[in-house]
Amino acid sequence: MPGFRATVRVGVLAAAALLMVLPAIPLAAGASPAPTSGARPTSAPGFSANVYWNGADVSSAGSPSSAITISSYASVTVLYFWNSTATGAGEPLHLYNVTDARLAMTYFGYALSTRDVPPVLGGTETRGSFDMSWNVGAIQYVLGGTYLVTATLFAANGTNLWSENFYVHLVPPYSLLAIVPILLIIIAIFEVIAIARSGRQAALKAPPSAKPPPPSSPAPSPPPPAAPPPTPPTGETPPTSPGSTPPGGP
Amino acid sequence: MSAASYAAESGVVLGIVFVLLAQQFGYLALASLTTGILDIVIGAVIGGVLFGLIGWALGHRYLRNHPPDVTPPG
Numbered sequence: 001m002p003g004f005r006a007t008v009r010v011g012v013l014a015a016a017a018l019l020m021v022l023p024a025i026p027l028a029a030g031a032s033p034a035p036t037s038g039a040r041p042t043s044a045p046g047f048s049a050n051v052y053w054n055g056a057d058v059s060s061a062g063s064p065s066s067a068i069t070i071s072s073y074a075s076v077t078v079l080y081f082w083n084s085t086a087t088g089a090g091e092p093l094h095l096y097n098v099t100d101a102r103l104a105m106t107y108f109g110y111a112l113s114t115r116d117v118p119p120v121l122g123g124t125e126t127r128g129s130f131d132m133s134w135n136v137g138a139i140q141y142v143l144g145g146t147y148l149v150t151a152t153l154f155a156a157n158g159t160n161l162w163s164e165n166f167y168v169h170l171v172p173p174y175s176l177l178a179i180v181p182i183l184l185i186i187i188a189i190f191e192v193i194a195i196a197r198s199g200r201q202a203a204l205k206a207p208p209s210a211k212p213p214p215p216s217s218p219a220p221s222p223p224p225p226a227a228p229p230p231t232p233p234t235g236e237t238p239p240t241s242p243g244s245t246p247p248g249g250p
Numbered sequence: 251m252s253a254a255s256y257a258a259e260s261g262v263v264l265g266i267v268f269v270l271l272a273q274q275f276g277y278l279a280l281a282s283l284t285t286g287i288l289d290i291v292i293g294a295v296i297g298g299v300l301f302g303l304i305g306w307a308l309g310h311r312y313l314r315n316h317p318p319d320v321t322p323p324g
Contacts, residue, residue, distance in 0.1 A: 064276075064277075064278065064279040067276065067279075069276075106281050107280060107281065108280055108281075108282075108283050108286045108287075109281070109282050109283030109284070109286070110283070143274070144274050144275070144276075145273045145274040145275065145276055145278075145279075146273065146276045146277075146278065146279040147279065147281065148279060148281035167279055169276040171276075178274075180270070180274060181271065181274040181275070184267050184270055184271045184274065185271070187263065187267050188264060188267045188268070188271065191260040191261075191263050191264045191267070192260075192264070194256075194257075194260045195257045195260045195261065195264070195301055195304065195305060195308075196308075198253045198256045198257040198260070198304075198305040198308050198309065199253055199305075199308035199309050199311060199312030200253075200312060201252060201253040201256040201305075201309060202252065202253040202308075202309030202310070202312050202313050203312060203313065203316060203318070
């Protein structure tokens with residue numbers, strides 16, 4: 001049983017290492033990591049935007065409890081609308097050249113999945129929009145749960161013009177069929193069984209049962225009984241040795 | 251190994267598994283590395299202490315129901 005427990009422990013460490021390393025593996029399109037801060041970033045002055053996730057404004061999903069629930073195998077349409085706003089009375093609207101929109105799913109501070117709209121080579125505008133089709137990809141068979149997603153708009157020179165954090169709740173197929181939750185449940189079951197049997201460990205640690213003391217007069221142990229002579233074959237007389245009594249004697 | 255330490259060892263693993271499962275089922279968001287690791291450490295500590303106490307109680311109950319075979323000398 002200790003060997004089995006050690007195997008379970010190795011499994012837990014492997015799962016934890018997988019969860020830590022997995023975000024560093026680029027599983028989806030996109031190159032650069034997403035911002036790792038969970039705080040809502042500020043936008044450039046005179047710039048505002050809205051993002052709609054399958055028609056729902058993502059600003060309403062700013063906490064894990066209000067996360068947008070999606071099925072992992074479903075494709076999501078994300079719409080970005082941006083516009084320039086006046087910074088003061090009588091000020092002209094700023095012109096922006098927004099060329100890229102990015103969506104990044106963050107886990108343990110790393111971008112688990114990123115998706116970019118192909119760059120748009122346009123001129124400066126006061127308003128614009130992007131639309132993006134997004135799905136989870138291969139991660140749906142590995143992970144589920146609530147994740148922080150960051151939507152970002154970039155200028156042509158790579159400047160972050162606007163970004164917003166929101167949460168999505170990724171439901172794996174049949175609510176459970178992903179590798180990590182199944183593995184975690186199996187580990188939890190084995191550990192609960194181990195805890196339920198932990199009481200027996202007290203018996204192992206208890207003092208050994210006291211044996212009665214040996215007799216006070218130690219006597220030499222008798223020699224082991226001699227092995228019986230081999231049975232002679234039928235019809236033969238066993239050889240007699242000097243001093244021995246023949247069978248049927250006085 | 252005593253029953254308490256045996257159960258505490260399993261409780262640490264269970265605490266970590268519980269935090270990861272809570273994230274997997276949407277009750278927790280491990281978005282930041284710092285807070286994520288902090289959540290895991292808190293889960294491990296709580297699991298170790300809680301199940302250590304449970305293991306201690308289970309050990310006492312087991313010894314009460316299965317007393318060691320002690321024969322008085324003489």
